[in-house]
Amino acid sequence: xxxxxxxxxxxxxxxxxxxxxIPQAIPSRPASSNTPTRAPISLAPAATGTTACNNSPDLCNxxxxxxxxxxxxxxxxxxxxxxxxxxxxxxxxxxxxxxxAGIRLLQAQVHLENGVLRLCHTTCGLLDAGLLVxxxxxxxxxxxxxxxxxxxxxxxxxxxxxxxxxxxxFASSGISTYGYTPASTSAATTWPTLQTLIAAKTRLITFxxxxxxxxxxxxxxxxFNYVFETAFGVLDINGFNCTLDRPSTQRSATTxxxxxxxxxxxxxxxxxxxxxxTVPDVGNLTIVNGPSTSVSGALGTQGSQCMTEWGVKxxxxxxxxxxxxxxxxxxxxxxxxxxxGRTDVSTDVLTASSKSGGSIQNGxxxxxxxxxxxxxxxxxxxxxM
Ligand SMILES: *[C@@H]1O[C@H](CO)[C@@H](O)[C@H](O)[C@H]1NC(C)=O
Ligand SMILES: *[C@@H]1O[C@H](CO)[C@@H](O)[C@H](O)[C@H]1NC(C)=O
Ligand SMILES: *[C@@H]1O[C@H](CO)[C@@H](O)[C@H](O)[C@H]1NC(C)=O
Ligand SMILES: *[C@@H]1O[C@H](CO)[C@@H](O)[C@H](O)[C@H]1NC(C)=O
Numbered sequence: 001x002x003x004x005x006x007x008x009x010x011x012x013x014x015x016x017x018x019x020x021x022i023p024q025a026i027p028s029r030p031a032s033s034n035t036p037t038r039a040p041i042s043l044a045p046a047a048t049g050t051t052a053c054n055n056s057p058d059l060c061n062x063x064x065x066x067x068x069x070x071x072x073x074x075x076x077x078x079x080x081x082x083x084x085x086x087x088x089x090x091x092x093x094x095x096x097x098x099x100x101a102g103i104r105l106l107q108a109q110v111h112l113e114n115g116v117l118r119l120c121h122t123t124c125g126l127l128d129a130g131l132l133v134x135x136x137x138x139x140x141x142x143x144x145x146x147x148x149x150x151x152x153x154x155x156x157x158x159x160x161x162x163x164x165x166x167x168x169x170f171a172s173s174g175i176s177t178y179g180y181t182p183a184s185t186s187a188a189t190t191w192p193t194l195q196t197l198i199a200a201k202t203r204l205i206t207f208x209x210x211x212x213x214x215x216x217x218x219x220x221x222x223x224f225n226y227v228f229e230t231a232f233g234v235l236d237i238n239g240f241n242c243t244l245d246r247p248s249t250q251r252s253a254t255t256x257x258x259x260x261x262x263x264x265x266x267x268x269x270x271x272x273x274x275x276x277x278t279v280p281d282v283g284n285l286t287i288v289n290g291p292s293t294s295v296s297g298a299l300g301t302q303g304s305q306c307m308t309e310w311g312v313k314x315x316x317x318x319x320x321x322x323x324x325x326x327x328x329x330x331x332x333x334x335x336x337x338x339x340x341g342r343t344d345v346s347t348d349v350l351t352a353s354s355k356s357g358g359s360i361q362n363g364x365x366x367x368x369x370x371x372x373x374x375x376x377x378x379x380x381x382x383x384x385m
């Protein structure tokens with residue numbers, strides 16, 4: 001039973017690209033929350049008079065594809081008080097907090113629900129993080145306030161909507177103004193430097209997992225024309241490697257890289273709950289997201305292994321619960337920088353009991369969630385990854 005379910009899931013996921021989340025509107029936390037208060041991110045550190053791009057002056061003149069952009073997998077799907085610490089959540093902090101903490105890649109999964117695009121994890125009945133247009137608006141606001149930052153979005157088009165459906169929301173949120181259109185509609189070995197993108201005010205790179213290129217929205221890039229990925233849905237802490245998993249049009253990481261593709265590590269671990277349902281692992285998170293380059297399963301280890309195997313650094317990395325590890329340290333090590341201008345976020349694994357100053361509303365247990373997702377489970381199990 002498990003195997004057929006998994007193959008169906010895999011098929012669904014390959015159609016859908018893969019599962020990701022996006023930040024969601026949640027009520028502001030009271031000041032007494034356990035989250036430490038932080039100063040707003042500062043992008044032009046007065047102390048040195050040196051301008052930073054993506055948190056380092058050293059990155060300004062580096063090509064976009066020669067930088068490791070740390071990403072939040074399923075960035076909209078939160079495990080926090082607003083979702084009653086939903087097991088379906090992949091992050092403890094929303095997109096705005098993630099960006100201020102140094103995350104520069106936000107991944108999310110988009111569904112068509114009653115004629116509108118929403119950020120939902122597997123189904124809107126399981127975890128609904130709100131309207132895509134609202135989330136884009138939040139990212140746009142952050143970019144307005146942080147003018148030297150280049151941000152990447154990767155969306156999974158779960159219901160195979162045309163580029164125009166996305167494009168109209170990119171336009172109405174206002175974020176399309178930042179959209180970067182590459183010279184080529186296929187993979188290219190040369191990308192602009194961050195400084196070039198910043199000067200041109202085209203600081204948003206958007207990939208969508210399954211769209212056709214549309215000349216009206218040339219900044220919406222079909223992901224698998226540019227990006228290749230390692231396996232996702234890894235269930236064994238020793239199961240991370242640097243082998244190309246998608247797209248199937250590329251034979252290997254080496255072939256993809258020589259065709260100008262950029263590599264992405266899917267570095268998140270799931271645990272099997274039985275019945276073919278998997279949920280994001282938290283038990284081994286500190287190791288999995290950690291910077292060690294010698295411990296099996298650590299992000300640092302996969303990062304350095306792939307850099308060695310590929311001969312270039314991974315351009316993108318996706319992790320669950322980005323604050324733990326902290327995962328950012330791995331990107332900084334790969335980029336060879338000491339970052340400036342970030343907002344500090346706790347590296348703790350948050351649980352309902354670790355939080356203060358808020359009540360758990362509509363406590364939805366794992367079983368409650370599983371119950372509401374039975375339909376989904378019956379078709380394709382997991383969905384949670
Ligand atoms: C993100 O989380 C922070 C901290 O909890 C909160 O202040 C902010 O309003 C949230 N942003 C959105 C768009 O919900
Ligand atoms: C990538 O960046 C590194 C670090 O600055 C640099 O040494 C290397 O030459 C760059 N590679 C390319 C292809 O530009
Ligand atoms: C987490 O680590 C423990 C102890 O090393 C191991 O038994 C368990 O299988 C790991 N979990 C996963 C999902 O790999
Ligand atoms: C790479 O890892 C994935 C996920 O653990 C696994 O399915 C695949 O067989 C591995 N590939 C190689 C060549 O080891």
